[in-house]
Amino acid sequence: MFGIIRPCRNRLGPELRDAWMAHLCGLCLALRDDHGQFARVVTNYDGLAISAMVEAQSPAGTGRRAAGPCALRGMRPADVAHGGGARLAATVSLVLASAKVRDHVEDGDGVFARRAARGVGRRVAARWADQAAETGADLGFDTSVLVAAVRRQEEVEAAAGLGSSVLLVTEPTETATGEACAQTAVLAGRPGNVAPLREVGRLFGRLAHLLDAVEDLEADRASGAWNPLTATGTDLVEARRLCDDAALGIKLALREATFTDDRLVHLLFVHELKTAIARTFGDPHSHQPPPPPGWRPEPGMYPPPHQPGSGQDNTYGQYAPPPVPPAGAPGGGTPPGGPPQSPKKGRKNPKEPGPGRFLWAWPKLVWPPHGRNALAGCLAVFYQCGTCQYCCRDPHPGPFSGKWRDGWCNDCDCDCGDACCCDGDCCGCDCS
Incomplete structure (x- = not known):
């Protein structure tokens, strides 16, 4: 997935923080136990949300085991997620990591610009896909649905053009994440949750794809790389509206599902998604770094702020801080004194x-x-x-x-x- 769920430990609180770490460690150990040490590199935040969703639907007190000391936990033992939820999260993580590596190999990006590296990348991607299929079969989950959806992405992107709906581009991602979330209800023995959780997964895939496109927009413009927003002519106002609609749809779909304990799932898929949207679009409370000194937005760069009673429907312009302009523009490029400081508290320049x-x-x-x-x-x-x-x-x-x-x-x-x-x-x- 895309790593958009990144909760601050202070927002989680002690109990949910322990639950979060239990799923993170459980995913990592499931990858190690089923697929070897190297597979642990695909551990990711969004993947462990699958494990959390399974546990939220399962009977209380199930799906955990004691794990020994680990360097990542400061050499402390802990109770970690175990069983079908952690293995399903590992399966989904492997499929998506395989697709990502294959995509970089085909594009010749970064390290895969070299022919020898592309050969290694293809073998790694094929191995991860085979391992995911093996574990998925043990869980009764056909990973070919995910693989087919991901591989259809290139065809969908080739057909997209100016005037096309950006939702046509996000459809393969929506299908893959929808099936993964629906499978959590099957593993937990909650058939009534299949439909609403498929909708949760589908909208999560849409939101993740759009946020990823917004974050990469300036870099893709500079490099000439393909981006769904520029390819379809979708502006940031429309992208923000689609993201907000997806977040609301997830919130409503979760209400239709039955959970044993939905606190962590609710925090991840409701509160943290709102934070991810704010962080990506630069809302004032997302603690983004300020623009360089002396920079001013050009006329018409942003829609005017919403004025009460004006009839405007502006969900983005009133919140948008000016982005850093390209190098060479007045006040643009790298500000004096080096790159902007990280918003993280205590980070050095x-x-x-x-x-x-x-x-x-x-x-x-x-x-x-x-x-x-x-x-x-x-x-x-x-x-x-x-x-x-x-x-x-x-x-x-x-x-x-x-x-x-x-x-x-x-x-x-x-x-x-x-x-x-x-x-x-x-x-x-x-x-x-």
């Missing part, structure tokens, strides 16, 4: 030395980041996994691109301390 002592001294954090070839990148993947950098080093460099990434267990996009008001009754939830 990228031009200053970052964490990199002892086992984390390699790979180094450098600015601007520099990429690595296939061999060095693969070595970095294994070394960073073995030294817990993906989870605990914040930030850490991407193994191939060198770009700075947030640590899995330290991601926080809210300006809060050890406690957050969202643990109480101030989150404004009207859908309990």
Whole structure:
């Protein structure tokens, strides 16, 4: 999936934070137990939401087991998710990771620009797809539905043009995520939940695809890469409307399903999706970095703010901060003093030395980041996994691109301390 669900640990609260980590560790261990150590690199936040959805529908007290000490947990034991939910999450993660690698191989992106690397990428993608199919068969889940939907993406994109609906482009993603979420009801023995959870998955796939397109829009324009928004002529106002509609549809569909304990699922698929939309479109409370000093938006760049009684239906313009203009524009490019500081609390400016002592001294954090070839990148993947950098080093460099990434267990996009008001009754939830 796309990694759009990134909850701040302060917003989760102690109990849901433990449940979140139980599903994260359960997914990681399920990948290791069924498919080997290397498969653990496909562990992702959105995949573990599948495991959480299965547990939310299952009888209380089931689906957990004790796990021994792990470096990613600070060498502490823990109760982790276990059974069909974690294995289904692993299956979905492998299918989507296989599709992503295959897509990069076909496009010749990044490390796969080299012929030798493309050969390795094809073998890895094929292996992950075969492993996912094997585990899916054990669970009674036909992964060919997911594979067919993902492979249809290229054909759909080729047929899309100016004036086409962007929803035609998101349909394969919607189908794949819809079937994955529907299978959670089958595993939990809740046949009445199949239809509403299929709708939840379908709308989640739409929202994830659109948010991914918005985040990549400027980079795709600069590189000339294909983007569903530019290809179909969809502006940001319409993209925001579709995202808000999808989030509302997910909220309503969840009401139609029956759960044993839906607190974590509700937080992930209702509250965190709202946060993801705000973060992507740059709402004022999403803590995005400010534009460079002296920059002003050009006339007509944004729709005018909504005026009460004006009859306008503006769901985006009133919230949009000006984006960073391209290099060469007045005030554009990299602002004086280096790149903008990260919104994360306590993060140093990228031009200053970052964490990199002892086992984390390699790979180094450098600015601007520099990429690595296939061999060095693969070595970095294994070394960073073995030294817990993906989870605990914040930030850490991407193994191939060198770009700075947030640590899995330290991601926080809210300006809060050890406690957050969202643990109480101030989150404004009207859908309990």
